[in-house]
Amino acid sequence: MMKIKTHVLFCFISLCFASNAIHVLSEAISKPSNPVSYLLYCGSTSPETSADGRKWEPDTKYLVSSDNTAPVQATYQDPSLPSTVPYMNGRIINSETTYQFKLHGKSRHWIRLHFYPIDYNSFAAKDAYFSVVAGGITLLKNFNTSVTALALTQSHVIKEYTFYPDTEYLNITFTPSPDHKGSYAFVNGIEVISMPDLYKTATLVGFNEETVDAESSVLQTLYRLNVGGQFIPASNDSGLTRTWYDDTPYLFGNIGVTSTSNSTDRKFKYTTDVPEMIAPFDVYSTARSMGPNSTINMNSNLTWFFQVDSNFLYLVRLHFCELEYTQDNKRTFDISINNKEADKAADLVLWGSMESDVPLYRDYAIYVSDAVGDDNLTVTLTPSFDAVPPPETYDAVLNGLEIFKMNDTKGNLAGPNPVPSDYMLRVEKLKEEQQEKIDAAREEENKKRKKVVGGAAGGAVAVGLVAAVCIVAYQRQRRVLGSDPGMASGWLPLYGSWSNSKSTISSGKSCSSSTLSSLAQGLCRHFSLAEMKSGTKNFDESQVIGVGGFGKVYKGVVDGGTKVAIKRANPSSEQGIHEFRTEIEMLSKLRHRHLVSLIGFCEENEEMILVYDYMGNGTLREHLYKTNKPQLPWKQRLEICIGAARGLYYLHTGAKYTIIHRDVKTTNILVDENWVAKVSDFGLSKTGPSLNQTHVSTVVKGSFGYLDPEYFRRQQLTDKSDVYSFGVVLFEVLCARPALNPTLPKEQVSLADWALHCIRKGMLEDIVDPNLKGKINPECLKKFAETAEKCLSDQGTHRPSMGDVLWNLEFALQMQENPNGASLIADERARTSESTAAHSISTDLSYGGESTTDESTDSLNSTNAAFSQLINPQGR
Incomplete structure (x- = not known):
């Protein structure tokens, strides 16, 4: 008995020791010794606090020499700037100038450079060509922030780097480019911050068991994405001040299905290899997968598309966390980067030591050559349908994605300036x-x-003239401010x-009127x-x-x-x-x-x-009814609907804030000379609710026949109000009749009400445009009508998101073009399918709280030309 107790006690002590060792190791990784944190607000004269609560100090004491430099202030503030600090002040640099920072012990550091490219006094933004060297590494060369911001359609530019300095002092040197006449350098903000050493080795893609040393490399952050989730600001990144963006603009083809853990108290099982600071909680609690339809997934994939500089090595970090399955061989998938196999039959449960809720990441390195003139990088996940034994579900999943450029053998990270559209x-x-x-x-x-001043010199006449000029100026100012009663209200300049x-x-704040x-x-x-x-x-x-x-x-x-x-x-x-x-x-x-x-x-x-x-083909309505123009074929109508859905999807998810159009109708969908659909007329648009709100309370505006009944009743606007209006548009396209027609019998006046009535009675074919009879594939018609019907649900929570609408419309187009695909879906629906809702995972394809099954969720074939290419480099 004593031996058993002693053995148990020994195991307990060993377990405690191991647990403590893990804790110590984790603490060692997460907290660098003697950390430093320099936040410089260049050109400022006093400390300032940015919108995220961080304190920035003036830069003067870190300049080795301030000769040939000058502080400047921005003359106006772009509304998209995240904060006045550190952007509304800056330092102009006319010759080689160095900032010096003392480092306390060896550790990895962030370097972030902030630029706000506008004209500063006599210094034009277009002339700011310069180079930046830090710790002997060339970060930027012949760099122009104005061109870069124009290409990225951004108001400001942030360059982020991480590396391991091997000296006590870190020098960052700015040098105007000698190749440009009148060139100068400038900078608005500089960050030098200690960070944990999170980068070790990476598997070199395309070479068996070869690795790349990331620990000794200088890395430039290019992309950091919360896959399947929302934007994560730097203030929510566990002290590492990283910013995580939505992955939607980089998706190519199949947009997949997003999922989120419903449990707010979910505990992830971190390890010494994957400490808690590796990525925020929100990254691992959200994901993007292919959807539950295994049959269709076998012919599809998830692909992200990125623009990069050629002739550089790139570190690609993929973040995973299995939230659904607790057993292995439930879901396995292959990972490819630039069409080269990176990993085969990835099984997250196996990678997590036969457990779920285990955060994981995999680092891969890929060299992008200019041998074929390519400057793109793609990440592709494909179900492992060749695996033996085959997995129970053909699917792939990803939680987060980071891409870093690695310095070349000459200590260079600089690439060419991007080319604006x-x-x-x-x-x-x-x-x-x-x-x-x-x-x-x-x-x-x-x-x-x-x-005037010269002619007014001397005498009472001059005084009178000056007084007259002052009166005129005062009256003009009153008209500008709208105080002149002679100016009609609502027509103020x-x-x-x-x-x-x-x-x-003044004091770094915009005083724009x-x-x-x-x-x-x-x-x-x-x-x-x-x-x-x-x-x-x-x-x-x-x-x-x-x-x-x-x-x-x-x-x-x-x-x-x-x-x-x-x-x-x-x-x-x-x-x-x-x-x-x-x-x-x-x-x-x-x-x-x-x-x-x-x-x-x-x-x-x-x-x-x-x-x-100018839109050469006018409005969509002009091509549907009461027109002398040729009738549009069904496929073209469907493509126009898909284009409009893409535009609305971008408004709802791709912009910095959710934007609700509030007046979606066929006259506000225009078609250019190439038959590309474009959403127009944003005069009634509203910014959507914030994260802690569900709606915007506002006076009802819009067009009768398209108005969301829930919005009309409650005066509570959501993005689902646009979805309802778009549902009316879909039936308008299908039936070729107005949204409201008072000349018809009472029950037929409203197209929305009449279409829903006909669907319930099985009379859909009776209201379809006669010009389309016999020209629509039955499965395509069914999918299209189901989508439009869902959009017209009385309650907004029962309507699909615009992303779901886009998904289904593109699938309907695939059905129209590929009848065999329609048969495949029909066969799949005939089988008995299991519900995919498990372990508190909810998907965006669930309408009105219904469980998402194979019958209600269809995937797209990414090899088909009909796929949605949601990539929009100029969209953000």
Whole structure:
């Protein structure tokens, strides 16, 4: 008996020792010895606190020499900046200049460089070409922040690096590029922060059992994604201040199914190899998988697509956590990077030592060569349907993804500046032209002012003249502020005098009188009224191509021949300055293939005019009914619906904030000369609810026939309100009749009500457009109608998300093009299927709380050309 007790006691002591050892090791990894944290707000004169609560100090005492440098202040604040600190001050550098930081002990460090590329006094952003060297490693060479921000469609640029300095002091040197005349360097913020050593070795893809030493490498962070989850700010990253982004813009083809752990008190089983700080809790508690339909998954995959620089080695870190299964061989999948096998038959339960809820990661290294002119990197997960024995479920899953560039053998990390899109180059050119006009107007005004002052010298006449000028200026200011009773309400100039439209800065804070001034100058061209009159033949009625609640839309030309659509506000319209402002604010921030592009605006002589890209084929409604135009074939109608769904999906998920369109209808879906659908008219759009809200309470606006009944009753707006309106659009496309037709019998007036009634009675075929009879594959029609029906659910919680709508529409298109695929689905549905809801996992494909089964969820075949390519490099 004593021996047994002694043995038990020994085991207990050993277990405690092992547990304590694991804890100590974990602490050693998570907490570097003698950590440092330098946060420099360059150009500032006093400490400041950023929006995330971190404190930044002035940079002067870290400069080896401040000669040939100068502090500067930004003249306006872009609304998309996350904080005034560290962006509204900066330091201009005219010759080689070094910052020096003392490091306390050897450990890995973050280096983050923050840039806000605008014109600083006489220093034009386009001339800022420079290099940055840190610890002997070239981080940037011939770098231009203005070009980079333009290519990324961002207001600011952050460059993040991590490496292991081998000296007591870290030097970061900025050098203007000698190859550019008048070049200079600048920086707004610098971070040097100790971090745990989280990088060891990586498996070299394409070479058997070869590894790459990541520990001694300098790494540049290119992408850090919370796969299947939402944006995670740096403040929620367990002290490591990393930012994690949504993976949606990088998906190629099949968008998969997102899942989230419902348990808020879920405990993950971290190990010494995978400590808790390796990634935030939210990364491992969300995931993206292929969906429950194994038969379809065998012909599909999950693929993410990234743009990178060629001739560099890249570290790709994949984060996994099995949240569903507790036994091995339930789900296995293959991992490929750039079409090269990285891992075969990955089984997360086996990787987790036969347990679930175990956070895991795998590091792979891949060399991207320019041998074939390629500068892309793809990560692909494919079910292991060749595995022996075969897994029970053909599926793949991923929780997080990080991509780092590794320095080459010459100690270089610098790549070429990215190339902006043609559209963004055009925007930048228009911006420069507008600025030249503004500068010319200022110069002319200064000349006139000098003449007035000179002519007024001496005598009472001069005093009277000055007084008159002051009165005129005062009256003008009153009109700008809207206090002049002689100015009609709702028609106030947004910017006042354009020569004075830039905001002034005091103590690092923007004092702009208009939230639109920076947007207008940055992304919107300011047209003169004379240009608008010339381009529309003085608003001749023969140029009118549409009429809406805001006013008439004219076909016009600018710049000697560029076709545009010009929307002129009607002074008697109820949609006045608020819609004008909203349209500019929304479209200035959004860039997407399936959203109409705003070129510019005119705000002169109490006119409010918006200028858009010209859509050669007009509105979707023009091609459905009451038209002399040829009827659209079914496939083309379906493709237009898919394009519009992509645009709305981007509004709901791809922008910085959820944007609810609030006026989705067939007249607001335009079609260009190539039949590409684009969502238009953002005058009624609203920013969606914050994370801790479920809706936005607002006055009901929209178009009758498309209005969400729940929104109408409760005045609570959600993104599901757009889904309802889009459901009406889908039936409008299918039935080729208006959303409301008062001439029909009472029960048929509302298309939404009539369509739902016919579906319930099994009479769907009776209301389909006669021109489509016999031309729609039955399975395609069924899928399309089911999708539209779900959109029209009375309660928003029972409607699909726009991502689900897009998924089903693309699958319907696949059914139309591939009848054999439709037969495959029919056979699959005939079988008895098990519910896939298990272990508190919920998916986005669950409508109204129903469990997601094979019958309600269909996957896409990524090899088919019909797949949704949700990648949009200019979208973020």
